[in-house]
Amino acid sequence: MRDPRLRIAATILLSTAAFMSMGGAVIAFLWWLLFTPRLKAIPHPRMLFGVLLMITLTALVSEYTGGLGLSYLVRMIPIILIAAWAYFDRQESELLDVSVWLLGNRIGFDIGLTAEMGLQSLQLISHDLVKIKQAMAIKGMPISVTSMVPLAMNLVVNQLRRTEEASKLLTVRGYSAGGEITPRFVTTKADVSLTFIALLTFSTSFWLF
Amino acid sequence: MRADLDFIAEREDFKLRCAASYSEGVHLVSGIIGSGKSTMALVMASLLQCQGSYSTKGVQRTILSMQFPEYHITSSSLDDEVRSWGLDPRDVLPRAGMEGRGAIDPFKLSRGQLKRLNLACVFALDPDILLLDEPFSSLDCMVKSRVCKAIESRQDKITMVFSHERSVLPRVDSISHIADGELRYHGNTPDAVMQWSSPPPYLRKALERGARPKNIALQDSMEALCAIRD
Numbered sequence: 001m002r003d004p005r006l007r008i009a010a011t012i013l014l015s016t017a018a019f020m021s022m023g024g025a026v027i028a029f030l031w032w033l034l035f036t037p038r039l040k041a042i043p044h045p046r047m048l049f050g051v052l053l054m055i056t057l058t059a060l061v062s063e064y065t066g067g068l069g070l071s072y073l074v075r076m077i078p079i080i081l082i083a084a085w086a087y088f089d090r091q092e093s094e095l096l097d098v099s100v101w102l103l104g105n106r107i108g109f110d111i112g113l114t115a116e117m118g119l120q121s122l123q124l125i126s127h128d129l130v131k132i133k134q135a136m137a138i139k140g141m142p143i144s145v146t147s148m149v150p151l152a153m154n155l156v157v158n159q160l161r162r163t164e165e166a167s168k169l170l171t172v173r174g175y176s177a178g179g180e181i182t183p184r185f186v187t188t189k190a191d192v193s194l195t196f197i198a199l200l201t202f203s204t205s206f207w208l209f
Numbered sequence: 210m211r212a213d214l215d216f217i218a219e220r221e222d223f224k225l226r227c228a229a230s231y232s233e234g235v236h237l238v239s240g241i242i243g244s245g246k247s248t249m250a251l252v253m254a255s256l257l258q259c260q261g262s263y264s265t266k267g268v269q270r271t272i273l274s275m276q277f278p279e280y281h282i283t284s285s286s287l288d289d290e291v292r293s294w295g296l297d298p299r300d301v302l303p304r305a306g307m308e309g310r311g312a313i314d315p316f317k318l319s320r321g322q323l324k325r326l327n328l329a330c331v332f333a334l335d336p337d338i339l340l341l342d343e344p345f346s347s348l349d350c351m352v353k354s355r356v357c358k359a360i361e362s363r364q365d366k367i368t369m370v371f372s373h374e375r376s377v378l379p380r381v382d383s384i385s386h387i388a389d390g391e392l393r394y395h396g397n398t399p400d401a402v403m404q405w406s407s408p409p410p411y412l413r414k415a416l417e418r419g420a421r422p423k424n425i426a427l428q429d430s431m432e433a434l435c436a437i438r439d
Contacts, residue, residue: 131275134251134273135283138256138273141293153285153316157279157316158279
């Protein structure tokens, strides 16, 4: 989907539909299956596998202790898959564009800028993780439970340093609050159709099991 | 001792082709930022898969010093950080100019200080192949000169210097340059000095004035210019 406004709207609608009911989750999963590049749209398969594993374990514990574990699992899977697709399909600065379009140049700009910086941090953490693993391999240190502490510390400290640098840079450039941009969007017929189907999924999920 | 390269390495949408052989001595691999120097270093450190082959002969240990030294930190004190390399802090910290500071948290050091510490550790390890990815970054000229001397002293081992440094360079045995996704081996010094497609400004000026430096250090260009005047 080229229009980020519709992609974000479809993501929210489908995620809500999936969380509302098992039927909504099934239709949301079908939407993901039919209208996205499916497994090709998963940026980090290992990370996704880890998330799914955690959800499965939580569901098993819940089911075992008398909760609705299976239902939770069925509802969470499409939510994760759709989130992965939305993350994969995103373009640079589109969150800022959408936020400004929705809330204006003052609050919208601040929220959008924060969201963009958050996403950038996620990408940098992923890059840092690769580099730290390589550095540990150079020292002959295996990735284990004990090595998690220095690894996590390294990630956190690097991120804090970057945040400090970014805040100084914004201050030097005269940023205090808000900003001015004119977002432009390209909307295709497919975008509208897919969002409409997502809206139908959302509406029907209230009446499904 | 020998390292033979004939591979293609891919990272995201970038492709690097390398074909060269390196034996004992100091070898410079130059190239602009993003040209692929780190990619080549990662392959030689066996940290990145490649198509083709990378093989070594008579090499027991390869160590890579990464461009950003903070990635190497795994301990909460300088003493423990040096020990994490299997080294004695009493030997290494004085070399890094940090004697008596073993209890300090490495994250409290500046990037330049961390670089000094990291270089002191990797030189102390004395590996058969030492891969130095941008060893001069974040360092002042005095420390750069000391690093050059440490590099030049490793004549019986293989030392690869991956750098875009333009002011302080060590004397090297061969020069290679990466451009357009390909490693170009210019050969051994002194002949390679004339072939080098990307010499630093002082060397370029010396060559333009008709001087024939024997090597790439600033001292070599100055000596060659003096020889012309004589």
